[in-house]
Amino acid sequence: MLFHVRMDVSLPHDLDHNRRAELIAAEKDRALELQKLGVWPHLWRVVGHHSTICVFDVPSNDELHALLSSLPLWEFMRVEVTPLAQHPSDLAAQP
Numbered sequence: 001m002l003f004h005v006r007m008d009v010s011l012p013h014d015l016d017h018n019r020r021a022e023l024i025a026a027e028k029d030r031a032l033e034l035q036k037l038g039v040w041p042h043l044w045r046v047v048g049h050h051s052t053i054c055v056f057d058v059p060s061n062d063e064l065h066a067l068l069s070s071l072p073l074w075e076f077m078r079v080e081v082t083p084l085a086q087h088p089s090d091l092a093a094q095p
């Protein structure tokens with residue numbers, strides 16, 4: 001199942017500088033790991049925001065939730081999920 005996910009990150013202004021760097025590095029490591037596993041095939045930065053637009057490819061809503069909530073920045077994110085279905089006019093869906 002494909003999901004469009006927007007993540008808006010809001011780190012506290014008084015967060016320790018080293019803790020901030022650790023969290024961002026851990027998030028990157030986890031993102032790279034999940035991309036290599038094929039469950040996070042697309043991610044882009046939203047210009048001008050500490051936000052990410054992604055596509056996840058996972059078997060279920062529950063697995064997506066488990067994956068998102070495993071992210072190191074989870075507690076600092078607002079996450080918006082849109083489940084995706086095939087569009088009938090998609091060239092790839094044509095007989």
Ligand SMILES: O=C(O)CC1=CCC(=O)O1
Binds near residue numbers: 027029050
């Ligand atoms: O943009 C962020 O900091 C959140 C994030 C998602 C994947 C990643 O590496 O960082």
